[in-house]
Structure formats: structure tokens, C-alpha cells
Amino acid sequence: MAFLIDCPNCGVRDVYEFRFGGEMVARPENSTDRNDWSDYYYFKKNVVGEQSEWWYHAMGCRNWLIAKRNTVNNAVISTSVYGDSEILHEK
Amino acid sequence: MKNKVNADAKCNFKNRSNGSDIDLSKKIEFLFDEKKTYAYKGDNLASALYASGRRVFSRSFKYHRPRGLLCVGGNCPNCLVTVNGVPNVKACEKPVEMEMVVTSQNSWPSLNTDFFSIFDKMGWLMPVGFYYKFFHTPRILWTIASKIIRRIAGLGSISNSFIDKGKYQHSNKHSDVVVIGGGPAGMSAALSAAKYGAEVTLVEKSNYLGGHLRWNRPTEINKIPELDLSITTKLVSFLSAEINKSKLIQVMNNASVFGDYENNLLGILKEKSFIKLRAKTVIFATGSHELPSTFENNDLPGIMLCSAIQKLIRLYGITPCKRAVIFGSSDFIYETALDLNDIGVENITIVDQRKSIEVDIELLDEAKARKIEILFEYTVLKGVGGSDIKGCIVAPLDDFNKSKRIACDLLAISGGFQSNFGLLQQAGFKFRFDSKLDQFIPSGEVKGVFHAGRVSGSESVELDILSGRKAAMEAVLFAGFEVPHVENRQKEIEQLIENNKETSLKEDLNLENKLKQTGKSFICYCEDVLVKDVKTAIHEGYSDIETLKRYTTVTMGPCQGEMCQNTFAKACSIATNVDVDTVGLTTRRPPLIPVPLRAIANPINLVSHATSMDRMHRKSNAYMVDIGSWQRPLHYGDPVKEALSVRNKVGIIDVSTLGKLDIQGVDSGMFLDKLYTHRYSNLKQAKIRYGILCADNGTIMDDGTVTKLNDQHYFVTTSTAGIESIEQWFKWWKVSMKQSVYITNVTSAFSAINIAGPDARNTLAKLTDIKLDTNRFPYMTSIQGKVAEIDVLLLRVGFVGEVGWEIHFPSEYGEYMWDALLSAGKEFDITPFGVEAQRILRLEKHHIIPNQDTDILSTPLNSGAEWAVKFDKDDFIGKQALVFDKNKGLDSLLVGFIMEDQKIPDDGDPVIMDGKPIGKVTSARNSPVFGKGFGLVSLPISFAKEDTPIFIRVNGENLPARVVTSPLYDPQGEKLKL
Ligand code: FES
Numbered sequence A: 001m002a003f004l005i006d007c008p009n010c011g012v013r014d015v016y017e018f019r020f021g022g023e024m025v026a027r028p029e030n031s032t033d034r035n036d037w038s039d040y041y042y043f044k045k046n047v048v049g050e051q052s053e054w055w056y057h058a059m060g061c062r063n064w065l066i067a068k069r070n071t072v073n074n075a076v077i078s079t080s081v082y083g084d085s086e087i088l089h090e091k
Numbered sequence B: 001m002k003n004k005v006n007a008d009a010k011c012n013f014k015n016r017s018n019g020s021d022i023d024l025s026k027k028i029e030f031l032f033d034e035k036k037t038y039a040y041k042g043d044n045l046a047s048a049l050y051a052s053g054r055r056v057f058s059r060s061f062k063y064h065r066p067r068g069l070l071c072v073g074g075n076c077p078n079c080l081v082t083v084n085g086v087p088n089v090k091a092c093e094k095p096v097e098m099e100m101v102v103t104s105q106n107s108w109p110s111l112n113t114d115f116f117s118i119f120d121k122m123g124w125l126m127p128v129g130f131y132y133k134f135f136h137t138p139r140i141l142w143t144i145a146s147k148i149i150r151r152i153a154g155l156g157s158i159s160n161s162f163i164d165k166g167k168y169q170h171s172n173k174h175s176d177v178v179v180i181g182g183g184p185a186g187m188s189a190a191l192s193a194a195k196y197g198a199e200v201t202l203v204e205k206s207n208y209l210g211g212h213l214r215w216n217r218p219t220e221i222n223k224i225p226e227l228d229l230s231i232t233t234k235l236v237s238f239l240s241a242e243i244n245k246s247k248l249i250q251v252m253n254n255a256s257v258f259g260d261y262e263n264n265l266l267g268i269l270k271e272k273s274f275i276k277l278r279a280k281t282v283i284f285a286t287g288s289h290e291l292p293s294t295f296e297n298n299d300l301p302g303i304m305l306c307s308a309i310q311k312l313i314r315l316y317g318i319t320p321c322k323r324a325v326i327f328g329s330s331d332f333i334y335e336t337a338l339d340l341n342d343i344g345v346e347n348i349t350i351v352d353q354r355k356s357i358e359v360d361i362e363l364l365d366e367a368k369a370r371k372i373e374i375l376f377e378y379t380v381l382k383g384v385g386g387s388d389i390k391g392c393i394v395a396p397l398d399d400f401n402k403s404k405r406i407a408c409d410l411l412a413i414s415g416g417f418q419s420n421f422g423l424l425q426q427a428g429f430k431f432r433f434d435s436k437l438d439q440f441i442p443s444g445e446v447k448g449v450f451h452a453g454r455v456s457g458s459e460s461v462e463l464d465i466l467s468g469r470k471a472a473m474e475a476v477l478f479a480g481f482e483v484p485h486v487e488n489r490q491k492e493i494e495q496l497i498e499n500n501k502e503t504s505l506k507e508d509l510n511l512e513n514k515l516k517q518t519g520k521s522f523i524c525y526c527e528d529v530l531v532k533d534v535k536t537a538i539h540e541g542y543s544d545i546e547t548l549k550r551y552t553t554v555t556m557g558p559c560q561g562e563m564c565q566n567t568f569a570k571a572c573s574i575a576t577n578v579d580v581d582t583v584g585l586t587t588r589r590p591p592l593i594p595v596p597l598r599a600i601a602n603p604i605n606l607v608s609h610a611t612s613m614d615r616m617h618r619k620s621n622a623y624m625v626d627i628g629s630w631q632r633p634l635h636y637g638d639p640v641k642e643a644l645s646v647r648n649k650v651g652i653i654d655v656s657t658l659g660k661l662d663i664q665g666v667d668s669g670m671f672l673d674k675l676y677t678h679r680y681s682n683l684k685q686a687k688i689r690y691g692i693l694c695a696d697n698g699t700i701m702d703d704g705t706v707t708k709l710n711d712q713h714y715f716v717t718t719s720t721a722g723i724e725s726i727e728q729w730f731k732w733w734k735v736s737m738k739q740s741v742y743i744t745n746v747t748s749a750f751s752a753i754n755i756a757g758p759d760a761r762n763t764l765a766k767l768t769d770i771k772l773d774t775n776r777f778p779y780m781t782s783i784q785g786k787v788a789e790i791d792v793l794l795l796r797v798g799f800v801g802e803v804g805w806e807i808h809f810p811s812e813y814g815e816y817m818w819d820a821l822l823s824a825g826k827e828f829d830i831t832p833f834g835v836e837a838q839r840i841l842r843l844e845k846h847h848i849i850p851n852q853d854t855d856i857l858s859t860p861l862n863s864g865a866e867w868a869v870k871f872d873k874d875d876f877i878g879k880q881a882l883v884f885d886k887n888k889g890l891d892s893l894l895v896g897f898i899m900e901d902q903k904i905p906d907d908g909d910p911v912i913m914d915g916k917p918i919g920k921v922t923s924a925r926n927s928p929v930f931g932k933g934f935g936l937v938s939l940p941i942s943f944a945k946e947d948t949p950i951f952i953r954v955n956g957e958n959l960p961a962r963v964v965t966s967p968l969y970d971p972q973g974e975k976l977k978l
């Protein structure tokens, strides 16, 4: 792993400054079905290709961001702050 | 032609003339195998040892055959030695230093008479795939055999007491354009890139710029724009001067690029520093290296590559021989012959596999004029000699029976060239076999990565320079620089390249002729693999280059395929009847060169934190331990005494390491309700509540207290180890729930001291006006005020089960506050206590420590903390999982125990019932108050009842204990509310 992540706060930084926070998955807020919860907690999609994931800029601004990354070649396609309607850092 | 070499030099091993790299006025002394040896400043170990007459440098991996210098370029395994205790150092890449201690490897008793060379006669014992074929049964055989084999086979060994001294510096560097390789192509690429305005880093593995121009025979050059030179000798100094003049070019020499990683990150080792160089774009001008030819005994000491000979002559001023045979099928062998003749070697025979008409006419005339004997369409069948070459058997290509022997003390060989493909492969380039160039060259394109010079297949200096310029233009365009009149320039350079393409058509020699398969004809010097071994392996079914590699171990030795990859592919092609291009290359992965782990491991990352009171602890002779990244006092001499003091009088402990979060914002209450299992929004101002943080599967992540300072402001403490991940956790929920909450980690901004014990109130009262009586300052409340004139936040919590306060205050007052409390408590016999006493005291109260008393399956329910879970809340993290758990009923429960007799279990001891383990002790200590072993234990629910007898296995003995469900000390919790 040696790719770069464009932190919306700090700019382009080495991946080693960040902590991986996993795939973006929706929490089954109102479900009372046990399977929904175990799917949410334990099962990862492990996409081959592009996926949106959480990254925490631990050695920088100490904020969370979302990166769209290709899991095949580690190309980071874009980064954004969660909640922005559009992707801020299109490459 | 002008040479730097003195043409009158005597043909004598001891005599050195002026080489470009050495300084004849400075002698250096070093030890080789305990013998004093001399070198000149600038010599490397190989040149110094060769000049001193040494021909055998090492013993081969398997057969223990003597091996001498082959490439003098760091591309073969032949010159590996141990230097100052570091094994497997390439002598030809190691500059000699004063008093260096050098020893030879893999031989016994000595390099010249190696006992194990008997293996050379027993090759039949070790066929290809040796490891896969023998010692399967009986199994014991392998244990014995492996010991012997490991002793015999292999490289240098490292002594147990060896310590690699000195630290490696780590640094990060950035550059617009990185050019790797300081030869003509790399130099001109760097210069043009800088002309376009780019910042350039030029990385060169040796100490000098110039590449092959430094040792190759000077030649004339065609006219190239912006380069007013007609001969190569001036080129290096001209380009170097230009580079020195440029402010934009940084030269990084003695630097080896060992890996090309994602996003153009280059791993570089430069002496004792480890550099991560990040480039916008990279130009590889890594050059090519010469290959050996294959014939019987092609590994004898005294058989050397032509380029190696040129290096010995021009760089180190060595006259390598008296009588030379030069073998190959290119004009390069004529140049080498003339070079040798220049320095006085008169007796030279050229064995050229080609016809005379294929030879450059000027070179041929010159060679003839100098009375050099030339055998056209001849080949070398075999090298003759033992630990030094004595001669060789040559024969006409069309009739091997007409062979004859030529005496020589040097056999110079040239089996063609191969581009240095390793880094380009890592960068993502594919390679194709170019039969005209007789080597693999890069094909296709990789975004942002370019190549130039010999590595791209250039064969002339003109092309080196022009392709360097072209690559530079492409690179700067990629990096976003403006190139004026870009189209014109591109056209111009394409045209120049076209004009300078050499059309020296090479006769494509029959592959079979190149790869003579008789006898010990080595394809891989590192692992002692013969041409015929490859054939055998293919015969045994390993026909794909990748499986063949693993089975034969060709390309897997120290040279990492430099010497063998090309020939290996050809051998495979012949045996499988597939063309070389289809056979392809195996991949060279990083690191390309051995990199000490010490260089990569970064001790700087191991931070150690000290609290603001650290000096005071050390002054009081505290026994410090590492807890997470913190250093904390375990005790100040006697933890039991410390614990009793807290129970009977008063004690203080530095709890600055507690994680502290400052939570503010309108959503704070709601936010904490969501994160903790407890409820906080209904908490009254200034109140404190214990809380557990769960993950969404209901397991415990951490615990701590939450203090409500006001409606929009809370103060949260976490465990010492948990703060980093809890901060992330809080922030993640804040972001993903879009809450208006501000989270600030104030762990090191605030220090904290816990004061506890019957006299805690009396002590504290001396330092503050705050009313401390229970009515005005009840249990689980907070007050902000002054203690010893300092602004503090006082939390009245039951940390160790006594009346006590946690005093939080700005860290800069740490020492002062510690001192103030100690002086105030003097009359009450105040005692500082450490982590061990704290552990005992808290355990007596059944306070759990997350990750000590809990594990990956622990929930608040099975840890006995159901009271802290508010199921009637709307939602909180982990709620659903806990609901499922509750409905299902508990399997196990964490409860207390007390031993029946005097023995004390250890943390982790199992509970045994009917001979089976049914649970485990999570914490155990001796209680100073009760004088018995006690602790917490996780038990099946049926055993987790008051007074249930259990047996704990302590040191192999099953000892009786009984379950205690409420805290051992002050079960009703009255004391802490006094
Ligand atoms: S002679 Fe040193 S590596 Fe080949």
C-alpha cells in the first residue's frame, strides 16, 4: 500500500497517515431482524473494483472522510466529506 | 583515441596505473581472511583483491566450485563476502575502507582449498528439484539431512552476537520528475526536464554519473543539436557540468532504488538512510547489463564479462591478464580486445561466432593492424582450468570435432546485453523479446512512467541522449508543465531518433549454438543450475517459466535473475519449442536488492509518553512500567502497603493517562445517549454517570465516566488504552449521524490526580474553599473551582472504593499539584500509590478493566453490568444485539471469587469442574484487607451463584474457591458515599 489520499481538509497525503474505516454500509437502524444486524456487522462485500469507504486522517486533521477506491489497483478515484451531496475531489 | 589509461603500463598484477576512480597517492589497508591487503582510495573490494592477485572470490552454492569476478557490476553472486560481520556483501560494490575486516563465505577450511568441493564430483547426488525428490521417508531422515545440507549449501552466515550499529535515517522526498540512472540517457533526460522547469531528482546507484561511458571504449558521436561534441570521452564531464549548473536538478548518488510502488513511490536505500521518494512522474534510465555465454565450465575464475574487463582497466587501472581470449558475437568484443591491447596485452585471440563481413570494418582493420588473432565462425566449447583459467577449447561452429586448445589467463566473454527490467516490471511494464536486439525490452505504456536509453533497447550513445530528451518531454507534459511548440519539438526529436537508429543487423544465431548443454555449463550461477538441469526439469513436466523457476530455483538467487533470466527464457524456448517471447519473463518483485529490516523498521514510531508528574514519580523511586504508550508507576516500593494506606488513611495516584474528551454542542446529550448504553440527556447538571461503550454486536469496547458540565457540554473519560480508538469512534458517529457535536481530545491538555481514603477530604480541604461535605458535594457529582489556587474540575467518583476525588487540571501544573497534595496530606500520612495498588483496590470492588476482564465476546450482560444498560432507550449502539442476547438468556457471567486457602491464582487460570475447564479467572490478586486470593472469574451461568464451590487450577493443582457475587470490600458501597 503506497497510494495517496486527497484529504478534503489537508490535501494529498500518504495513505500511512490514515486509518482504514471499512466499507460504507447502511446501519439497519430500525430492524429487529437478527440477520440484518449480523450482515451489517460481520459481512463485508469485498468488492472487486470501485467501492466507497471510510478513512480517518489520524496523523492529520483527525477527521473522517470518504474515498472511492478501486480495490484492484488502489486508485483513489475521489474523496469527499460525508454529507456533501456531490463528490468534492474528483480526480 | 585518448585513453585515461597509461598505455605503457606493465602487464603485472601488482602494478596499478591510473584508473578514473582511484587515487594512487592514498593507500588503504584492510584484512581479507586475516591477511593484510592493500588498496588505493577509490578501490572497491573486488578491484583491490583482484589487483592483489586474488582470483577465487567465493565458493558456489551447491557444488562449492571456485568462483571469481564475473561482472564487476553487482549483477552476479560470485563476489559475495562478509564485511565487518555483515554477510553477502558484493565485493565489487563495496568501497574499501580503512581496517575493514573481510572474510570469504561458504567454504571450509579455506577459500582456496574447500573440503566441500567434493560435491563438484558428486553432481549426480543433487539433481534438479533435489529438495522435492529426497528425504521424504522416513521422516527422521529430513531432520538429519536438513542440518547437513544447510551447513554445506548456502551463502554467508550471520553471527548470533552481530549487531548492526548505527541508525537509519528515514526521510520523505518529493520531486516533479525522478530520473533513475545517471548514464547518458538519464543525464540528458534530467537536463531536458529541468530546462522545461521541472524539479528533477537524478538517482544514481554508484558514486559517479556517466554510466557505461565511464568504462566503455570512447567512440565518435554523430552531430546532435545542443551538443557540440564529437567524441564520447568529453560527454560525461560536459553533461555533469551542465547538471551541476542547474538549480533544478538534485543528484542523489550512492542510492539504490529497491522498489517501485503505487503512485510512483520509490523506496531508496542510500548508505544509512531510507528514503521514500514520491515522484509526479518517473523516467527509468536504468541501463542494461552484459550477459555471460553458456559453455562447459563457463564459471571458472578468470572468465569475465567484457564490460567487467573494461571497468578493471578504466576505473581501477588494473591490467587484468597477460594472454586473453575474447569470445562473443558482437563488435563489443573487438573494442574490449583493443582496450586490452592499449594497455599492453599483446597476446589476444578473438573467437567470433559471426562471419568476418558482419564485423565493423574499422574495428576489424584496427584489430588486424595490432596483430590480434581472429577466429571467425568459431565458438568456445569449454573452459579449462581449476581455480584459475588455463585455457579454452575452441572449435569451428560447423564442426566441433575440429576443436583446438588455446592457452590463456583470461577468457573475456560477451553473451549480449539485457535491459535492467526489474523496476520497470514493478512499474507495470510488460516485456517483449526483441530478437534483433536479442533481449527483452519494455513494451506498451504505463501512465506517468517513461524509459530511455539502454533499458529501452538503445544501442548507441546518440540514441541514449535522444531517447532521454524524448522521455523528459513526455514526462514534463504529464506532470503538467508547458512545453513551447510542443508538436514541433516532438516531430523534431522523432526525426532525430529515426536518423540515429543504428542498423547493425545482427545475425540471429541459432539458439542451440548459444546454449551448449554439455557438462557443467551454468545457466544460473547463484543456485548452480546447469543448462541440462533446465532441460531435465521441463522433461519432468515443469514447462511454464513460472513453475520452472520454482522447481529449478533459477532466477531465485542473489542475482535475482540478472545473469540468467534471458538465457533461462531461451533455454526454456528451445526445450519446449515455444518462441522466447511467449515464454516471457518471471517477475522481479521488490526489494530488488537486500534491504536490512532495520532500515525499514522505524523506531521513531514507538512513542513513549510521560505524564506531567513523571519527574516526581522517578524522584520517589517509582518502578515505572509501559502501559500502552504511557510510562506509569507500577508501585513505589510496596504495592500492598500502598493499598492499605488508601484503605486506612489517604493516597494519591497520577491518573493523567485517562483518556479525556470534551464534548460540546446542541446535540451532545442525544449523541451520548446513542453511544453509551446508559442515558445522559436526563442527567442533572454537574452530575456524573458511569458508562459503557458497546459495538453494534453488543460487545464492550470501553468504559468510563460522563460528567454533565451543562446542557451542551460534557466531559468524558475513557480508559488509558482506549482513547485513540474511542476518539475515532465518537467522531465517526458524529459524522455519520450528522450531529452538531464538537469532540476534542483533551487527554494531554489535562492532568489528573485521584485522591482517595478516609482522610482524602481532610487533605483536600486544606487546599480549597470548595465545601467537600457529602451534602454539598455528594457522590457522583462535580464542581469546578480552585484547588491550590489552580482552576480544577473536581469529580467525586468511587475510583478505588473510598471517599475520593478525581482532580482534573491544566497539565502545566502537574508537578506543583502533586507536591501540594503530598505536603497537605503529610499530617495524614499520605502515600502515593501505583497501578498495582490501584488494581488490587479496584478488584476488591469488582470494577472490571475492559480487555483484561472482558474479551471479544463480553457484553455488559455477561460482565455483570446489566444495570448500566437502558433497554428503554430508543436506540443505542449495540441495543439490538443486547436485546437478542437478553431474550436468549445468558450462557456465562463474570462474578467474583475468593480462595478457600492461601494460594493465589494467576490471571487466566482455568476453572476446572469434573476434570473439564469450564471458565477462567480474568483477574486475581491477594487481598491485603482479607489476606486471601480473590478476583473475577467468568463462569457458566449455573455456577455463577453466591457461594457456589469451584476449583481453580493453579500450577497444576485444583484449589477450592467459592463464588462471591457482590464486591469483596464494602459490598453496599457505603464507604465511598461517606
Ligand atoms: S563480480 Fe561482483 S557482482 Fe558480479
Ligand SMILES: [Zn+2]
Binding pocket: A007, A008, A009, A010, A011, A057, A060, A061, A062, A063
Ligand atoms: Zn486531513
